Amino acid sequence: MAATRHRGAILLLTLSLVAVAPISRAESAAVNQPAHIAAEESGIASWYGKRHQGRRTASGETFDLNKLTAAHPRLPLGTRLEVTNRRNGRSVEVRVNDRGPHVPGRSLDLSRAAAAALDGVTAGLIPVTMRVVGSPGSH
Structure with missing residues (x-):
């Protein structure tokens, strides 16, 4: 029973990280994009x-x-x-x-x-x- 709860917690943690990873990459990409400046x-x-x-x-x-x-x-x-x-x-x-x-x-x-x-x-x-x-x- 304790092993089942442990596996469930690991699965939940893994799914949470997988769900958040694309958001982190998107935020990181936005930070690295040049700010808009007109041609001059x-x-x-x-x-x-x-x-x-x-x-x-x-x-x-x-x-x-x-x-x-x-x-x-x-x-x-x-x-x-x-x-x-x-x-x-x-x-x-x-x-x-x-x-x-x-x-x-x-x-x-x-x-x-x-x-x-x-x-x-x-x-x-x-x-x-x-x-x-x-x-x-x-x-």
Whole structure:
């Protein structure tokens, strides 16, 4: 009798796991799908540097102001963006490794190196166009 209950419990557990597995795979697939961004999206970028140097980013990496990285509020971490300064036409490719900006009206936070490549360090705020050029894991 105890063996029958034990087998019944194992069968119930197995059926539960089989029923839940497709849901978990579907949720996992949804998390890995790129967030929608128009072919090009315009906005205002700012940059962050010394104060954040060495801190952990949302991706788990250590922030390095000398790398070409960016913080975006919704694109998957690892997404590669081509960012163009609309004032002067300069472009740079960055990798999203953090979340932000956390200031209303801003679309992107750039590392100091990325802002410098756009000639936007002095200005601080840069009108930009962003275009996805690579998904997480692509090189």
